[in-house]
Amino acid sequence: xxxxxxxxxxxxxxxxxxxxxLKGVSLEMSKGEVIAVIGPSGSGxxxxxxxxxxxETIDAGRIEIxxxxxxxxxxxxxxxxxxxxxxxxxCRRMGMVFQHFNLFPHMTVLQNIIEAPITVKGMSRDAxxxxxxALLAKVGLSAKRDAYPARLSGGQKQRVAIARALAMEPDxxxxxxxxxxxxxxxxxxxxxxxxxxxxxxxxxxxxxHEMGFAREVANRVIFMDQGEIVEERPAAEFxxxxxxxxxxxxxxNML
Amino acid sequence: xxxxxxxxxxxxxxxxxxxxxxxITLVLAVPLGLALALGRISRWPAVSVAVNGxxxxxxxxxxxxxxxxxxxxxxxxxxxxxRLPDFPAAIVAFVLNYAxxxxxxxxxxxxxxxxxxYEGAKVLGLTYAQTMRRIVLPQMIRRILPPVSNETITLVxxxxxxxxxxxxxxxxxxxxxxxxxxxxxxxxxxxxxxxxMTLLLxxxxxxxxxxxxxHDE
Ligand SMILES: Nc1ncnc2c1ncn2[C@@H]1O[C@H](COP(=O)(O)OP(=O)(O)OP(=O)(O)O)[C@@H](O)[C@H]1O
Ligand SMILES: [Mg+2]
Numbered sequence: 001x002x003x004x005x006x007x008x009x010x011x012x013x014x015x016x017x018x019x020x021x022l023k024g025v026s027l028e029m030s031k032g033e034v035i036a037v038i039g040p041s042g043s044g045x046x047x048x049x050x051x052x053x054x055x056e057t058i059d060a061g062r063i064e065i066x067x068x069x070x071x072x073x074x075x076x077x078x079x080x081x082x083x084x085x086x087x088x089x090x091c092r093r094m095g096m097v098f099q100h101f102n103l104f105p106h107m108t109v110l111q112n113i114i115e116a117p118i119t120v121k122g123m124s125r126d127a128x129x130x131x132x133x134a135l136l137a138k139v140g141l142s143a144k145r146d147a148y149p150a151r152l153s154g155g156q157k158q159r160v161a162i163a164r165a166l167a168m169e170p171d172x173x174x175x176x177x178x179x180x181x182x183x184x185x186x187x188x189x190x191x192x193x194x195x196x197x198x199x200x201x202x203x204x205x206x207x208x209h210e211m212g213f214a215r216e217v218a219n220r221v222i223f224m225d226q227g228e229i230v231e232e233r234p235a236a237e238f239x240x241x242x243x244x245x246x247x248x249x250x251x252x253n254m255l
Numbered sequence: 256x257x258x259x260x261x262x263x264x265x266x267x268x269x270x271x272x273x274x275x276x277x278x279i280t281l282v283l284a285v286p287l288g289l290a291l292a293l294g295r296i297s298r299w300p301a302v303s304v305a306v307n308g309x310x311x312x313x314x315x316x317x318x319x320x321x322x323x324x325x326x327x328x329x330x331x332x333x334x335x336x337x338r339l340p341d342f343p344a345a346i347v348a349f350v351l352n353y354a355x356x357x358x359x360x361x362x363x364x365x366x367x368x369x370x371x372x373y374e375g376a377k378v379l380g381l382t383y384a385q386t387m388r389r390i391v392l393p394q395m396i397r398r399i400l401p402p403v404s405n406e407t408i409t410l411v412x413x414x415x416x417x418x419x420x421x422x423x424x425x426x427x428x429x430x431x432x433x434x435x436x437x438x439x440x441x442x443x444x445x446x447x448x449x450x451x452m453t454l455l456l457x458x459x460x461x462x463x464x465x466x467x468x469x470h471d472e
Contacts, residue, residue, distance in 0.1 A: 055374055092380040102375030106393050106470050116379035119389060148470040168379060 004067040006031050006172050006203045007052060011073075012061035014047055021047045022058070023227040029172075032201040036214035036235065039224035040250060045207045048224070049174050052205070053094045054087055065090045066171060092120070095165030099177040101157040103149040103164070109136070110145045113164045120168070128167070135163040139193050155186030159193050166197075173197065175206040211254050215239045223247040262432050262441055269428030270448050276414045276424070277452075280349040281407065287350060288357025293387075295362050306358070313355035319416050322348035326420055341420040353410060360402045364395035397467035404460035408453045425449070 007029040014022035021044045029035060037045050050056040052063060054070065058079045063070040070090050071081045081087055104112050113132040117123040136142050139159035149157055158178055165173060175194065179187040191213050198204055198217050208214055214221055214235060221238040223231040223246075231244045242248045294306040313321070325348045330338040339347065368391050376386040415426040423431075429445035432438075 053378060055377065088380060088382070091378070094378070096378040098371060098375065100371055102369075102371040104372065104375065104390055104394075106397070108470075115389065116381060119385050120380040150470065164379070
């Protein structure tokens, strides 16, 4: 059980109309790993992440989460998904943090965090509130417990979004450019929170343009371009000497 | 002044009918409209096409025609042939008609909610029904309050259409007295009643808008 990969994706294909966005993407991720996904705009990074937790459906390929099959290709080459309840059960093990936070604006910070544990897991308020408060303390926002999202800065919103995802006790956290919508001076507080999560051995798949974060926190880097994984190496190696000309060109551009 | 006090009881009786039609229509048309709105955005094409056709029919023909049809023509429609008394006939027509208008308001409200809200809910494990109930509808309500307020005020005045079914609503009561006493002051009193009702509604909706606005700053 422990050495089953957390995520095992093989040969993912995805197209939007005639636009082939994923052309056979594969990834294996083990427990506690932090992987940074980088690459130029439009290369399919978000789509890849969103396919893993069923926000998009794949056309072909196989996705396994902790050994459970979410989707697989049938004999006709078409992806088939597990029954709906099973899909829901599997996807619940993955938390996700979005570029634009997607907090619920009609709920306070605390309500945002306890909503899913109560509605989805059926937890009692008494059981979840202390946990939610502990999570808020962890992301440094205890003082904002009863504020509405409209009152928060972007960095604070994103930290609430992280706490909200963690309240469901996911085994894997997916991040899609969590700092890209933030003013530069606010990215630090979010990256600190993520770094702390990584130190606690959370399994994290992070699409990011923050090369510093990728270099220092990620174990592995995946470089995507035009719907394919062009290069996949330990972070230190990748940044020291990117092998593929396209990764090199991309890094030169970034730094 | 004495005269007005004298005709007041009759007018109040009429206002009673008007208020009944108004309240019953509102209480029934809002949930039906919500159901229609959900049907309209349903992923089953058959459902959304059927609801679309219904809304087109109800908004595309006069309410008065619909009321006359239900009261006078429905008894003769083969296979249906229900004869409704005037009050229920009026209510059925109003509910069916207003539900169509509410449905369009609700649909626009639901569709104005950002896709990110659905995705945020989905990745937390909420089902579609939970997402609607907990996330989408509460946000939708705030946005649709102004158009719903409009529609509700229109309903107050539309209730006077039951006049054609010879029911003694506020307007008909006023007209009866006008014809009897050769004075137009009952119309003025009736107008005052309508104005009072719409004023109360306006205040009510203003209060709701304020309450629901609490969370954006
Ligand atoms: N819902 C959609 N419908 C149609 N096309 C889409 C959709 N989502 C993404 N695409 C297209 O898929 C391609 C890959 O998009 P994706 O968002 O995955 O790229 P990305 O690597 O995340 O880029 P960025 O760095 O700009 O976020 C793009 O060409 C995009 O236009
Ligand atoms: Mg993206």
